[in-house]
Amino acid sequence: MKILAIESSCDETAASVVEVKSGDFEVLSNTIASQVKIHAKYGGIIPEVAARLHVEKILPIIETALKEAKTNWEKINYIAVTGGPGLVSSLMIGVETAKTLSYVHNIPLVRVNHIEGHLLSFLDRSKKQESKKTKKQVFPMVGLIVSGGHTQIILVEDYLKYKLVGETRDDAAGEAFDKVAKILGLGYPGGPAISAMAEKEQGLKVKGQREKIKLPRPMIDKGNFDMSFSGLKTAVRYLWEDLSKELNKKDLEKVKPLIAKEFQEAVIDVLVTKTLKAASKYKAKSVILGGGVSANKSLREALDVAAKNVGIKLFVPDFKLTGDNAAMIGLAAYYHIKKKDFIDPFKFKADPQWELV
Ligand code: KG4
Ligand code: ZN
Numbered sequence: 001m002k003i004l005a006i007e008s009s010c011d012e013t014a015a016s017v018v019e020v021k022s023g024d025f026e027v028l029s030n031t032i033a034s035q036v037k038i039h040a041k042y043g044g045i046i047p048e049v050a051a052r053l054h055v056e057k058i059l060p061i062i063e064t065a066l067k068e069a070k071t072n073w074e075k076i077n078y079i080a081v082t083g084g085p086g087l088v089s090s091l092m093i094g095v096e097t098a099k100t101l102s103y104v105h106n107i108p109l110v111r112v113n114h115i116e117g118h119l120l121s122f123l124d125r126s127k128k129q130e131s132k133k134t135k136k137q138v139f140p141m142v143g144l145i146v147s148g149g150h151t152q153i154i155l156v157e158d159y160l161k162y163k164l165v166g167e168t169r170d171d172a173a174g175e176a177f178d179k180v181a182k183i184l185g186l187g188y189p190g191g192p193a194i195s196a197m198a199e200k201e202q203g204l205k206v207k208g209q210r211e212k213i214k215l216p217r218p219m220i221d222k223g224n225f226d227m228s229f230s231g232l233k234t235a236v237r238y239l240w241e242d243l244s245k246e247l248n249k250k251d252l253e254k255v256k257p258l259i260a261k262e263f264q265e266a267v268i269d270v271l272v273t274k275t276l277k278a279a280s281k282y283k284a285k286s287v288i289l290g291g292g293v294s295a296n297k298s299l300r301e302a303l304d305v306a307a308k309n310v311g312i313k314l315f316v317p318d319f320k321l322t323g324d325n326a327a328m329i330g331l332a333a334y335y336h337i338k339k340k341d342f343i344d345p346f347k348f349k350a351d352p353q354w355e356l357v
Contacts, residue, residue: 009086018330084354166225
């Protein structure tokens, strides 16, 4: 079967064609028009600007996705779209477009939760996911979702059977990266900027500074699976203010990689510790990672080492499927299609607050 998927929940206009053949997933196209450069000028997303750009891009992006997949409307069996959560004005563009296309081409429509998309974004990398044997080997799963808006640990007992195990009580992990990048003057989006800066830390010579740059690992020893990143961001701000008084401009620039590295490690320590603790409690056979922050190489490595240590499988998405994209919506849609969980285009509205769990 071929699924045409649409995603427009935030600042990426995306369309994709996903093919599912005897339980194996293949992403035939994954087309994204990113608005990042435009929003970077403002240091964050302006919803009205995002919505206007979605309107301009959505139809050409869908056409491109079909073309890149070397297919056409006659061969599309289902349409999937992100129904929420996200910015309402952004979501609406994708949802209204999907509804219209579903009606015009007479193709069943599926709505997918954005978080479920991130959660299942690994699917095209794991062969025979559908076989009974594989299912026995991988379930229950513990999923770590780390994006700009969400940080959640989700127990996946089976597809479509999710339970919230823990989440951030304040800022999402990606949001913390973005805010810390702003404090350090590294621009938007902050995640890639922080991780690039952290890589410059190796072998750096800054006399007497290394010892001073220590940050907390909030809630790491607490018995639950909740997290908090707002205090960590504030700790970076105080540290930066203190160092700004103490050091000259040149030396201040020099310590940036140390701060970026320490911040990144603090976030990763918390995420990995909590995820592995949850995996142990729920006797998980595998861990899955998803969301924009899953592009972070140090996070992937740390989780890989920790999972290997306890003999648990780790599934991570292809780098192209870490940030917002429509392929992940097509992948997750498959399980709704299997259950004939279709939605009537005339009764469907975008839901900016839609919670998966
Ligand atoms: O999933 P996503 O594309 O959008 C939301 O649904 O929120 O996630 C975006 C977030 C941003 O906060 C961005 O800074 C972060 O993912 N991010 C990263 C990296 N690449 C993107 N964070 C850490 N390291 C990265 N390499
Ligand atoms: Zn996202």
